[in-house]
Amino acid sequence: MIANTPQTPYYAVIFTSLRTEGDNDYSVTAEKMEELAQQQDGYLGIESARNELGITVSYWKSLEAIKNWKLNIHHIEVRQKGRATWYKQFKVRICKVERDYEFEK
Amino acid sequence: MIANTPQTPYYAVIFTSLRTEGDNDYSVTAEKMEELAQQQDGYLGIESARNELGITVSYWKSLEAIKNWKLNIHHIEVRQKGRATWYKQFKVRICKVERDYEFEK
Numbered sequence: 001m002i003a004n005t006p007q008t009p010y011y012a013v014i015f016t017s018l019r020t021e022g023d024n025d026y027s028v029t030a031e032k033m034e035e036l037a038q039q040q041d042g043y044l045g046i047e048s049a050r051n052e053l054g055i056t057v058s059y060w061k062s063l064e065a066i067k068n069w070k071l072n073i074h075h076i077e078v079r080q081k082g083r084a085t086w087y088k089q090f091k092v093r094i095c096k097v098e099r100d101y102e103f104e105k
Numbered sequence: 106m107i108a109n110t111p112q113t114p115y116y117a118v119i120f121t122s123l124r125t126e127g128d129n130d131y132s133v134t135a136e137k138m139e140e141l142a143q144q145q146d147g148y149l150g151i152e153s154a155r156n157e158l159g160i161t162v163s164y165w166k167s168l169e170a171i172k173n174w175k176l177n178i179h180h181i182e183v184r185q186k187g188r189a190t191w192y193k194q195f196k197v198r199i200c201k202v203e204r205d206y207e208f209e210k
Contacts, residue, residue: 001158002121002196012200014117014162016107016152047121049154053106057119057160089209091107095117095200104194 002102003045003059010044010097011060017090018053026086033078040069059097066094107207108150108164115149115202116165122195123158131191138183145174164202171199 019026037043037058042065048056060066069075082090124131142148142163147170153161165171174180187195 001123002194005198012117012119012198014119014202016162018106047158047160049156049158049160051154051156053152053154055152055154055160055162057121057162083208087208087210089107089207091207092205093110093117093202094204095202097119097198097200099199100197102194102196103188103192105192 001047003047003057005044005059005097005100008097008100011063011066012095012097013058013060013066014093014095015056015058015090016053016093017056018088019050019086020088024085029078029081033075036072036074037069040072041065042068063094106152108152108162110149110164110202110205113202113205116168116171117200117202118163118165118171119198119200120161120163120195121158121198122161123193124155124191125193129190134183134186138180141177141179142174145177146170147173168199 034046037046042061044059044061046056046058048054060069139151142151147166149164149166151161151163153159165174
């Protein structure tokens with residue numbers, strides 16, 4: 001559930017969003033996109049949570065890996081549907097993870 | 106709800122966690138901590154969501170602002186309670202936000 005990312009540095013894409021009403025195939029598409037992302041070179045993991053606000057953080061080996069995923073044709077189509085149908089508002093932040101630490105009981 | 110952050114670059118702290126059972130004053134303390142964080146120099150905003158997994162992303166002007174918040178005495182006490190009581194597991198990632206973009210209907 002908490003992504004098992006490698007040693008820093010690596011990259012994170014923070015996707016924060018407010019959804020429109022209704023599912024409109026969102027859930028099934030989100031699952032498919034996660035499966036596709038996992039097959040991309042340089043994919044490291046994903047973490048998601050949603051209440052009113054949704055936050056999805058995907059982790060990547062490099063900026064190039066993020067760019068390649070952005071250029072994936074299925075991902076391009078789905079992003080168009082996101083803007084047209086699923087999202088009222090979203091923000092995407094491309095980050096370099098410089099340091100991390102973990103706690104486990 | 107989506108943090109209104111300034112132009113890049115700025116910093117993000119991604120806090121991903123799995124909670125223990127029961128509230129144990131978690132909710133009231135989380136609210137208090139958010140209020141305290143807002144008073145810190147260099148605080149830019151916060152975004153939170155939780156299902157089984159919780160994700161909280163706080164945004165900061167600089168690494169120094171993040172460090173000063175880490176050294177806040179109330180925050181230190183609360184982090185001890187977090188490890189002892191509220192969390193089964195968490196991961197903290199300190200990131201530099203290099204690029205961002207937004208969509209709004």
